[in-house]
Amino acid sequence: MAEQFEPRIVAFLCKWCSSAGSDLAGVSRMQYPPNVIPITVMCSGSVSPLYIFDAFNKGADGVLVSGCHPGDCHYIKGNYYARRRIAIVKKLLDFIGLEPERFQMSWVSAAEGKKYTQIISDFVEELKPLGPQTKLRRNI
Amino acid sequence: MDKILLKKALPQWVKKLQTYRIYAPAKDEDIWTYEAVNTPEDIDLEFLITALSPKKIIFPQREVYFEFNKDDNDNPDIKETIPEDEPTIVFGVRPCDAKALTLTDLVFGGDFEDVYYWKRRNQTILVGLACNTPPSTNCFCLSVEGSPHSKEGLDILLTDLGDKYYVESLTKNGVKLLNLAKNLFTPPKAGDKKDLQKIHAESEKKIKKQIKNLKKVPPKLKGMWDSSFWDEEAMSCLRCGICTYMCPTCHCFDINDEVHSHTPLTGKRIRTWDTCQFPDFTMHSSGHNPRPDKASRLRQRIMHKFQYFVERYQNYQCTGCGRCITNCPVGIDIIEVLDKVRDYGP
Amino acid sequence: MVNVEDLRKEAKRILKEGKVKYVIGYERGQNGLMPKPAFIKDPEDVDRLIWNPTCVHNLTKFLVDEKKRKAGEKKPDERPVGIVVKGCDSRAIIVLLQEKYINREDVHILGISCEQTGVIDEKKLANKLKGKKAENIELDEKGNFVISVQGGTIKVPAEELLAERCLECRANYPVVYDLLLGDKTKKKVEEPFKSLEKMESLSEKERWAFWTEQLAKCIRCYACRSVCPMCYCDECVVDTINFAVTADTTASEKAGKIKWVEKSPVPSENFVYHMVRAMHLAGRCIDCGECERVCPLDIPLRFLNKKLEKEAKELFGYDAGFDPDEPSLVSSFKDEDPEDFIR
Numbered sequence: 001m002a003e004q005f006e007p008r009i010v011a012f013l014c015k016w017c018s019s020a021g022s023d024l025a026g027v028s029r030m031q032y033p034p035n036v037i038p039i040t041v042m043c044s045g046s047v048s049p050l051y052i053f054d055a056f057n058k059g060a061d062g063v064l065v066s067g068c069h070p071g072d073c074h075y076i077k078g079n080y081y082a083r084r085r086i087a088i089v090k091k092l093l094d095f096i097g098l099e100p101e102r103f104q105m106s107w108v109s110a111a112e113g114k115k116y117t118q119i120i121s122d123f124v125e126e127l128k129p130l131g132p133q134t135k136l137r138r139n140i
Numbered sequence: 141m142d143k144i145l146l147k148k149a150l151p152q153w154v155k156k157l158q159t160y161r162i163y164a165p166a167k168d169e170d171i172w173t174y175e176a177v178n179t180p181e182d183i184d185l186e187f188l189i190t191a192l193s194p195k196k197i198i199f200p201q202r203e204v205y206f207e208f209n210k211d212d213n214d215n216p217d218i219k220e221t222i223p224e225d226e227p228t229i230v231f232g233v234r235p236c237d238a239k240a241l242t243l244t245d246l247v248f249g250g251d252f253e254d255v256y257y258w259k260r261r262n263q264t265i266l267v268g269l270a271c272n273t274p275p276s277t278n279c280f281c282l283s284v285e286g287s288p289h290s291k292e293g294l295d296i297l298l299t300d301l302g303d304k305y306y307v308e309s310l311t312k313n314g315v316k317l318l319n320l321a322k323n324l325f326t327p328p329k330a331g332d333k334k335d336l337q338k339i340h341a342e343s344e345k346k347i348k349k350q351i352k353n354l355k356k357v358p359p360k361l362k363g364m365w366d367s368s369f370w371d372e373e374a375m376s377c378l379r380c381g382i383c384t385y386m387c388p389t390c391h392c393f394d395i396n397d398e399v400h401s402h403t404p405l406t407g408k409r410i411r412t413w414d415t416c417q418f419p420d421f422t423m424h425s426s427g428h429n430p431r432p433d434k435a436s437r438l439r440q441r442i443m444h445k446f447q448y449f450v451e452r453y454q455n456y457q458c459t460g461c462g463r464c465i466t467n468c469p470v471g472i473d474i475i476e477v478l479d480k481v482r483d484y485g486p
Numbered sequence: 487m488v489n490v491e492d493l494r495k496e497a498k499r500i501l502k503e504g505k506v507k508y509v510i511g512y513e514r515g516q517n518g519l520m521p522k523p524a525f526i527k528d529p530e531d532v533d534r535l536i537w538n539p540t541c542v543h544n545l546t547k548f549l550v551d552e553k554k555r556k557a558g559e560k561k562p563d564e565r566p567v568g569i570v571v572k573g574c575d576s577r578a579i580i581v582l583l584q585e586k587y588i589n590r591e592d593v594h595i596l597g598i599s600c601e602q603t604g605v606i607d608e609k610k611l612a613n614k615l616k617g618k619k620a621e622n623i624e625l626d627e628k629g630n631f632v633i634s635v636q637g638g639t640i641k642v643p644a645e646e647l648l649a650e651r652c653l654e655c656r657a658n659y660p661v662v663y664d665l666l667l668g669d670k671t672k673k674k675v676e677e678p679f680k681s682l683e684k685m686e687s688l689s690e691k692e693r694w695a696f697w698t699e700q701l702a703k704c705i706r707c708y709a710c711r712s713v714c715p716m717c718y719c720d721e722c723v724v725d726t727i728n729f730a731v732t733a734d735t736t737a738s739e740k741a742g743k744i745k746w747v748e749k750s751p752v753p754s755e756n757f758v759y760h761m762v763r764a765m766h767l768a769g770r771c772i773d774c775g776e777c778e779r780v781c782p783l784d785i786p787l788r789f790l791n792k793k794l795e796k797e798a799k800e801l802f803g804y805d806a807g808f809d810p811d812e813p814s815l816v817s818s819f820k821d822e823d824p825e826d827f828i829r
Contacts (some may be wrong), residue, residue, distance in 0.1 A: 139754045
């Protein structure tokens with residue numbers, strides 16, 4: 001039997017909420033797929049579109065940007081900026097023909113360990129039928 | 141060896157050449173490019189001028205020097221990647237572009253021979269097409285010691301005589317290609333030779349652009365290093381790489397290690413085109429840039445082509461194809477610049 | 487109708503009075519019909535200035551040049567620069583003002599209205615002429631371009647020759663100016679994003695195939711970046727060496743510089759470059775179409791920017807280049823910004 005495809009997800013998690021949320025999932029021993037490479041950033045608003053393109057370029061099958069719920073940002077409004085920017089990135093990736101499922105954004109608070117595991121499980125399930133991401137992967 | 145080939149017999153000839161990889165001009169919307177030929181019927185030599193010259197086949201924009209990786213014991217492992225054996229024919233080479241290759245030959249030859257370049261160069265046969273009418277409004281080959289029916293650098297020169305080509309095979313390789321389809325070629329009649337001479341003579345008259353007294357330019361350039369002339373001329377320059385990347389004679393390159401994976405380490409050392417028009421071309425690691433502005437970069441382009449190269453190789457590094465003029469987004473015209481240089485100062 | 491004499495008169499006046507350092511405008515190119523940028527310093531040279539439907543260039547890039555040049559001078563001439571702009575170009579000035587890249591007093595704007603037409607597309611013209619050489623091109627009262635060629639004239643309805651962006655133009659006269667020539671009647675454009683429809687109707691697979699084919703052609707001459715007035719970064723992500731390297735930069739800092747894009751012009755790297763550029767122009771691109779015009783390999787780059795222009799308008803009601811006091815697209819937000827895509 002062929003080995004099942006296990007997608008690799010690069011997740012940019014804000015330090016104050018989503019990263020803490022993923023920690024909570026961990027210390028609470030919640031089970032979720034081990035397909036995520038988490039990268040803690042200070043704020044979802046600090047995720048440059050270049051990081052996202054670069055993650056795909058370096059071979060990510062999916063990219064997740066996750067931050068605090070609106071109103072909860074440690075820096076007051078970073079997640080609002082992120083919301084706008086990510087909306088545009090999503091449209092652009094869609095326009096050039098990348099599968100829209102491959103790029104996601106979520107709000108995960110420090111208390112939402114459960115939600116975090118759910119988001120990752122769903123994401124992994126959605127990516128599996130798509131197979132490896134080769135479109136933007138570096139090929140030199 | 142001179143022969144005649146009927147135009148309708150061209151695909152049959154190409155079919156006999158199937159052991160070669162064949163490139164010919166193909167139209168992509170508004171531009172012509174050299175593309176690999178899969179079906180001989182597709183060859184269309186009614187083209188004008190290609191966007192990029194056949195330089196891109198002999199000196200591709202990206203050349204892999206070698207692949208590297210580290211084995212389990214951390215020992216480096218290097219694999220040389222010389223271009224494969226792939227005998228190639230390029231159809232529809234304009235005389236200016238063929239001449240340009242004789243100039244890059246000088247650069248990649250000489251004391252140190254560039255193996256990558258020569259591997260491709262030696263296995264490529266160039267089938268030229270004389271320009272009965274100038275393929276671009278900016279042609280000026282006559283001014284730089286070229287001609288619309290120049291044989292320099294070519295293996296075969298075709299001249300369009302209406303429903304047939306006058307075929308001049310100029311090298312051993314050229315003769316070899318003709319011999320692969322002997323029955324298609326007939327000896328020229330007396331009238332054909334006359335037609336050929338007439339067409340060649342007329343084609344020269346049709347070239348409107350010229351630089352008068354170009355030989356005055358190189359000595360003049362010598363005294364113009366510090367001139368404010370360059371600031372004036374470069375005002376409209378955008379610092380893009382079009383003029384040099386499209387140029388059939390420009391040959392500057394950059395070498396980079398492109399890493400695929402850090403653990404385990406794998407990657408390739410790669411040569412890519414580079415251009416004197418980019419600010420990072422001359423950037424020193426100290427942070428000093430000896431050519432800090434666009435004026436000094438325009439000066440470099442002109443001086444390289446019409447002074448340094450002339451001193452070193454006794455040739456202008458320009459074949460008058462006109463691509464830099466046609467494609468410049470702000471209309472910088474090398475003919476105009478050279479005219480001004482010639483008439484500059486006392 | 488725009489009378490070029492009025493433009494020359496004003497240029498002469500401001501040069502003579504010493505109000506401006508020089509005037510950036512259009513002059514006849516060496517190379518037949520198409521004009522080239524002109525930099526007029528001497529009031530006696532103003533007759534070189536021209537205006538006609540071939541004046542396609544967006545000259546505002548030279549304001550960026552001027553600023554960079556001034557930064558390198560010990561005692562810069564602080565006088566403004568005169569510049570000839572069309573409607574679209576003036577929107578670029580608005581964005582530069584909005585981003586505080588230039589100040590209003592740095593520039594003396596000679597605005598020209600395109601009235602009910604626009605500028606021609608060089609390639610469309612070449613296809614119409616079929617090898618003939620055009621000597622002059624003018625607009626007649628009925629909205630036709632009259633092209634003078636050797637031994638006669640050719641009449642072509644304006645729409646057939648106008649640049650794509652002019653057919654979707656939303657600023658047919660300058661938004662900001664010190665002098666305006668021509669009529670200030672808004673041109674009616676029913677569908678400002680019509681050119682995108684075909685692309686958007688394609689399937690995801692077809693779109694991917696389209697862009698792969700197009701971007702594979704890219705030779706990374708960076709003409710699209712070089713011509714763009716919004717691409718004024720001192721340091722661009724695609725450059726191999728950091729512009730900001732100084733004598734104080736340490737070796738480890740240099741070695742640590744991230745290489746976002748490899749120099750190999752292969753699709754995967756070209757995609758990163760063009761996507762980053764598109765993102766960087768989101769909410770800033772004013773659709774002057776220069777990137778597409780200058781591309782020597784005819785890559786339809788305008789689509790990328792146009793798409794994001796459309797999304798900015800539809801998602802956030804944002805229009806670049808109309809109001810210098812408005813906060814920019816990505817440095818602002820509204821509570822009601824869409825978030826239906828967020829989990």
